[in-house]
Amino acid sequence: MSKPLLATLKGERHERRPIWLMRQAGRYLPEYRALRAEKGGFLDLVNDSDAAAEVTIQPLRRFGFDAAILFSDILIVPSAMGQDLRFGAGEGPELKPALIDHALGALEAVPARLEPVYATVRKVAAQLEPQTTFLGFAGSPWTVATYMVAGHGSKDQAETRRFAYRDPKAFAEIIAAIIDVTVDYLVGQFAAGVDAVQLFDSWSGSLSPQQFETWVIEPNRSIVDRLRARVPDATIIGFPKGAGAKLVAYAQGTGIDALGLDETLDPAWADAVLPPELPVQGNLDPLALVTGGEALDVAIDRVIAAFPERPHVFNLGHGIVQDTPIAHVEALVARVRG
Numbered sequence: 646m647s648k649p650l651l652a653t654l655k656g657e658r659h660e661r662r663p664i665w666l667m668r669q670a671g672r673y674l675p676e677y678r679a680l681r682a683e684k685g686g687f688l689d690l691v692n693d694s695d696a697a698a699e700v701t702i703q704p705l706r707r708f709g710f711d712a713a714i715l716f717s718d719i720l721i722v723p724s725a726m727g728q729d730l731r732f733g734a735g736e737g738p739e740l741k742p743a744l745i746d747h748a749l750g751a752l753e754a755v756p757a758r759l760e761p762v763y764a765t766v767r768k769v770a771a772q773l774e775p776q777t778t779f780l781g782f783a784g785s786p787w788t789v790a791t792y793m794v795a796g797h798g799s800k801d802q803a804e805t806r807r808f809a810y811r812d813p814k815a816f817a818e819i820i821a822a823i824i825d826v827t828v829d830y831l832v833g834q835f836a837a838g839v840d841a842v843q844l845f846d847s848w849s850g851s852l853s854p855q856q857f858e859t860w861v862i863e864p865n866r867s868i869v870d871r872l873r874a875r876v877p878d879a880t881i882i883g884f885p886k887g888a889g890a891k892l893v894a895y896a897q898g899t900g901i902d903a904l905g906l907d908e909t910l911d912p913a914w915a916d917a918v919l920p921p922e923l924p925v926q927g928n929l930d931p932l933a934l935v936t937g938g939e940a941l942d943v944a945i946d947r948v949i950a951a952f953p954e955r956p957h958v959f960n961l962g963h964g965i966v967q968d969t970p971i972a973h974v975e976a977l978v979a980r981v982r983g
Contacts, residue, residue: 850887908962
């Protein structure tokens with residue numbers, strides 16, 4: 646049986662648009678909250694492959710999405726590179742030692758930290774229906790580096806941007822190391838059973854055009870080229886959140902198979918300026934989904950109308966919000982599927 650979502654990412658058009666949602670496995674689902682309360686913290690869930698596989702599959706049982714997205718986190722890569730990763734209760738991630746004041750060489754790699762993820766992939770792949778696409782993922786080097794350098798998340802990534810300007814050689818070494826581990830990590834995900842992967846560049850919007858070329862386009866191109874050298878049929882989605890007008894250069898320069906669009910972009914503009922055959926994914930505003938009703942219907946229809954001829958995977962422009970009502974997700978799926 647064919648996988649409609651995977652076929653769409655490869656350039657086919659389907660009368661019924663495939664759909665999945667970023668962060669579809671997570672906090673808006675009561676069954677997720679119950680399992681997390683039982684297992685403990687976020688990393689406890691990620692590193693328990695039975696639990697992580699269950700979380701990955703939960704939204705498929707409820708909504709019948711066309712894809713499962715691996716339940717994990719982009720910071721598994723810096724953890725495998727030797728940083729200590731913690732998620733405090735009610736807080737964001739913390740990575741130690743922060744590379745703003747420690748040398749990259751001070752880290753001692755712990756590749757075994759990737760093994761629970763591969764185990765999760767194998768468990769999920771064994772349970773999915775044949776028509777369901779299984780998506781793996783990794784953070785793109787710039788976004789991962791912002792956490793590794795600062796040791797935490799930030800609103801404007803200023804510490805890392807300054808570091809990259811002040812010492813581009815040292816920062817390039819960090820980026821190169823992230824690329825090496827990320828390629829191995831994605832190869833491992835494909836070997837374990839994913840059908841395609843998404844590269845999340847969540848903080849690409851904070852960069853100037855020159856920095857965007859250097860720290861977003863070039864590193865992602867390197868990952869795409871090296872991954873395809875080892876997995877020739879690898880299907881890769883690029884998601885440079887906040888790229889705006891730089892999206893065209895990203896699409897042309899990285900070699901990705903499909904392009905994720907965030908909610909700030911006019912989908913009709915994207916359809917007009919992107920390469921004609923490039924599949925796209927997105928880009929419903931997550932807050933329209935929270936609101937529901939007529940506002941949601943109008944927003945859904947606008948996204949669908951923007952891509953009359955282009956291969957299109959329906960998705961949000963970013964991750965689903967924690968207080969999203971289940972009934973609104975059900976209404977979304979019903980409307981997209983007609």
